[in-house]
Amino acid sequence: MVKIGINGFGRIGRLVMRAACANPNVQVVAINDPFIDLDYMVYMMKYDTVHGHYDGTVEAKDGKLVVNGNPVNVYACMKPEEIPWAEAGAEYIAEATGVFTNEEGASKHFVGGAKKVVITAPAKDKTTPMFVMGVNSDKYTKDMKVVSNASCTTNCLAPLASVINDKFGIIEGLMTTVHSTTATQKTVDGPSKKDWRGGRGAAFNIIPSSTGAAKAVGVVIPELKGKLTGMAFRVPTADVSVVDLTCRLATPTTYEEIKKVMKEASESERFKGIIGYTEDAVVSSDFIHDPRTSIFDATAGIMLSDTFVKLVAWYDNEWGYSNKVVNLIEHMYEVDNACDCCCGK
Numbered sequence: 277m278v279k280i281g282i283n284g285f286g287r288i289g290r291l292v293m294r295a296a297c298a299n300p301n302v303q304v305v306a307i308n309d310p311f312i313d314l315d316y317m318v319y320m321m322k323y324d325t326v327h328g329h330y331d332g333t334v335e336a337k338d339g340k341l342v343v344n345g346n347p348v349n350v351y352a353c354m355k356p357e358e359i360p361w362a363e364a365g366a367e368y369i370a371e372a373t374g375v376f377t378n379e380e381g382a383s384k385h386f387v388g389g390a391k392k393v394v395i396t397a398p399a400k401d402k403t404t405p406m407f408v409m410g411v412n413s414d415k416y417t418k419d420m421k422v423v424s425n426a427s428c429t430t431n432c433l434a435p436l437a438s439v440i441n442d443k444f445g446i447i448e449g450l451m452t453t454v455h456s457t458t459a460t461q462k463t464v465d466g467p468s469k470k471d472w473r474g475g476r477g478a479a480f481n482i483i484p485s486s487t488g489a490a491k492a493v494g495v496v497i498p499e500l501k502g503k504l505t506g507m508a509f510r511v512p513t514a515d516v517s518v519v520d521l522t523c524r525l526a527t528p529t530t531y532e533e534i535k536k537v538m539k540e541a542s543e544s545e546r547f548k549g550i551i552g553y554t555e556d557a558v559v560s561s562d563f564i565h566d567p568r569t570s571i572f573d574a575t576a577g578i579m580l581s582d583t584f585v586k587l588v589a590w591y592d593n594e595w596g597y598s599n600k601v602v603n604l605i606e607h608m609y610e611v612d613n614a615c616d617c618c619c620g621k
Contacts, residue, residue, distance in 0.1 A: 278302040278609040280602075281366030281390065283356060284373035285309040287459055288396050290320055291598035292370050295567075297332060297343055301606055306364035307341065308351040317341055317350065326515045327565055327595060355384070362389025368605045372396045379404045382422045392421060392608055396601050398492055399424040408434040409569075409600050409607070410550040412496045418612045425604050426496065428569070428597035429453045429489035429508070432519045434496050435551050435570040436589050439541045440534070441500060445526030447583075451490040451506030455517040456560075456593055461510060474510075483510040516560040517593045519570075520586060528582035538572040549603070552590075563590045567599040 280302055282289050289309070296304045312320065314336045321334045321343065332344045341348040349364035356376055361369065369390045376382045378401040382393040399406060406424040407413050411434045416423065426434070433451055440446060461478035462468065468475025473483050490506030504523075535555075542553035552571030556562075563571060569591050576588035591597075 278605055279365045279367050280304045280605060281306040281308070281359070281361050281364065281369045281385075283308045283359065283369060283371050283376075283385070285312050285317060285320065286372060286374070287594060288598055288601070289370065289372035290324070291327070291594055292372060292396070292601050293321065293343075294327070294330065295595070295599045295602045299602055299606070302602055303346065304343075304348055306349040306351065306359075306361060306366040308353055308356075308359045310352045310354045313352075314339065314341060314350050356381070357384040357387035359385065359388045361385065367391040368609065369393045370396055370601055370605070372601075377424075379422045386421070392605075392612070393423070394601060394605055394608070395422065395424040396597075397424065398427050398430070398488060406430075406492065406495050407604055408496045409603050410435055410547045411438045413604065413607055416608060416611055418614075423604070423608070425597075425601050426492055427487075427489050428591060428593040429455070429487060429517065429519065430492045430496070431569040431597055431600055432517070432589055432591035433489055433504075433506075433521060433570070434493050435541075435547060436519065436521060436538075436572065436587060437493050437500060437504065438497055439537060439547075439551070440521075440523070440525070440587065441497065443527075443537050444529055444534075446500060446503055447524040447526050449490075449504045449521055449523030451504060451522075452520045453487060453489065453506065453508045453517055454520070455485075455487075455508045455510050456513045456515050457510060458593075478510065479512045481510075481512070484508070485510050513560060515592060515594050516563045517591055518560065518573075519589045519591070521589070522586045523584075525583045525585065530582065531577065531579040531585065534577070534579075534585065534587070535574045538574070542572065550600075558590070560590065563592050565595050566590075566592045567596055569596040569600055 457478045485508040487508040490504040494501030552568040571590040573588040
């Protein structure tokens with residue numbers, strides 16, 4: 277069983293915890309957050325405005341967070357190098373603070389006994405490998421110590437772009453994500469030095485914003501480097517976002533053929549639990565708490581010509597992404613513990 281530690285019990289950290297509790301192959305054994313005491317941690321684990329009351333038992337006992345009878349060590353260290361991960365047996369760390377987003381910062385977890393670190397955000401450096409499950413996760417090797425799970429939007433766009441590019445070829449494309457509100461936004465108008473629009477009240481506005489998600493696809497799919505870029509509209513919904521990929525194809529096709537290809541991908545072993553497919557008249561709330569990260573909406577897309585198409589895919593930017601953090605850790609553990617001999621085990 278994979279022993280996981282979580283650094284940062286914020287939005288993603290808490291949902292990684294919930295996702296791990298629902299996965300029999302992993303166990304969270306330690307959580308570090310210097311800003312949340314144990315009693316508050318119990319409360320935040322129990323209740324969630326979007327995802328509801330936790331379906332399990334949560335309590336504080338003997339200085340530990342006990343979830344479904346399993347004790348979890350709790351620490352309050354400000355610096356990652358101070359966290360005693362080895363004491364709890366935590367080997368794979370979900371770095372979910374949003375602060376230590378490069379190899380240098382994330383590597384400090386090794387001082388306390390961690391073996392591997394997954395950054396739950398795009399890496400801020402160019403040396404940290406970035407992975408999207410089903411797209412390039414097969415490129416992970418056991419010598420890699422710090423990796424990135426990319427962003428929630430890249431986890432939606434990359435599987436879609438991968439399938440379309442493999443079958444038809446993408447000459448170039450523009451992506452727009454209509455993205456739910458996140459914790460970095462303001463409840464009312466306030467200062468935002470880098471992004472003036474981002475300082476406007478989240479509940480009152482549709483806010484144009486930048487995103488590196490489309491360009492990041494070029495990192496996980498090198499063939500698409502320089503062919504995609506994109507932007508975001510932040511909207512006043514609590515959860516679930518949607519990607520619009522408008523692209524020129526190298527191979528002429530029909531929309532019916534694209535639907536067929538996406539449906540087949542959703543049923544494939546490679547994209548199982550990653551790509552979804554629907555022809556229903558769905559809206560964003562229909563995907564709250566969906567663990568898949570790229571649900572193709574077959575009836576929302578449109579085609580102008582046989583090489584110019586707009587494709588639509590939904591994703592729960594919180595729950596879907598958090599599940600993929602856990603899935604990536606699972607995959608890393610399998611690779612790390614695979615036999616190097618010729619037996620194939």
